[in-house]
Amino acid sequence: xxxxxxxxxxxxxxxxxxxxxxxxxxxxxxxxxxxxxxxxxxxxxxxxxxxxxxxxxxxxxxxxxxxxxxxxxxxxxxxxxxxxxxxxxxxxxxxxxxxxxxxxxxxxxxxxxxxxxxxxxxxxxxxxxxxxxxxxxxxxxxxxxxxxxxxxxxxxxxxxxxxxxxxxxxxxxxxxxxxxxxxxxxxxxxxxxxxxxxxxxxxxxxxxxxxxxxxxxxxxxx
Numbered sequence: 027x028x029x030x031x032x033x034x035x036x037x038x039x040x041x042x043x044x045x046x047x048x049x050x051x052x053x054x055x056x057x058x059x060x061x062x063x064x065x066x067x068x069x070x071x072x073x074x075x076x077x078x079x080x081x082x083x084x085x086x087x088x089x090x091x092x093x094x095x096x097x098x099x100x101x102x103x104x105x106x107x108x109x110x111x112x113x114x115x116x117x118x119x120x121x122x123x124x125x126x127x128x129x130x131x132x133x134x135x136x137x138x139x140x141x142x143x144x145x146x147x148x149x150x151x152x153x154x155x156x157x158x159x160x161x162x163x164x165x166x167x168x169x170x171x172x173x174x175x176x177x178x179x180x181x182x183x184x185x186x187x188x189x190x191x192x193x194x195x196x197x198x199x200x201x202x203x204x205x206x207x208x209x210x211x212x213x214x215x216x217x218x219x220x221x222x223x224x225x226x227x228x229x230x231x232x233x234x235x236x237x238x239x240x241x242x243x244x245x246x247x248x
Contacts, residue, residue: 062092062093065085065089065093070085083176086176087173087175087176090176090177091103091173094177096177097177097178097180098177098180098187098235098236098239099177101232101233101235101236102172102173102236104229104232105168105172105190105194105229105232105233106169106172106173108225108226108228108229108232109165109168109169109172109197109225109226109229110165110169111221111222111225112161112165112197112221112222112223112225112226113161113162113165113166113222115218115219115221115222115225116158116161116162116165116218116219116222117158117162118130118131118218119140119144119156119158119161119216119218119219119222120156120158120159120162122140122141122144122145123144123145123149123150123156123157123158123159124156129141130144130216130218132216132217132218133217137214137215138214138215138216138217139212139214139215139216140216140217140218140219142212142214143208143212143214143215143216143219144158144216144219146211146212148207148211161222164197164200165197167193168190168193168194168197168229171186171189171190171193172190172233174186179240180236180239180240180243181239181243184240184241184243184244185240186240187233187236187237187239187240188237188240188241190233190236190237191230191233191234191236191237193233194226194229194230194232194233195230197226197227197229197230198226198227198229198230200226201222201223201224201225201226201227202223202227204219204223205219205220205223208220
């Protein structure tokens, strides 16, 4: 049975370091220069009360995602940012598809016609519901996978980075397909849908490095 060497925690230039001798340098984590918010332990509420409980593992995820760098954390943040951008664009389309907007706001250009694209029967075919709603649901799954686990997840939970890579590949493929559908069927383009598709395609290369590290772990090479 393989026993991992102990971890050593120290400081360098006032920045907390956590390294393993055999680690790839990208798996080393330092504190961000501009960390988002305080350390989770410093805002831990007193025991009691109604609601969810915390744990050291959950606090570590909080600190890593908001305050850490290295260990593919930056790539995970970019995946989350691009997925959130896609969600915002799909949200605008969804407001129109549910009838909350009278028309989709976009520039008046000859090749743009979001109203026609997003009102078509194709956009309501799957599950007989607006496809923007399905896109938002899919984006939620991507965000969950991007956020799941602390900085060591490629080593301790390798299936999560692999699942994220597979999901972003599916997102990218779906974005390309829907863009091609607009061009070939409608010969018009929805600008908001295109923004979402481009953002989805851009997430795939960001998820691949951590997936490769996870695969090396599973093969016993890390």
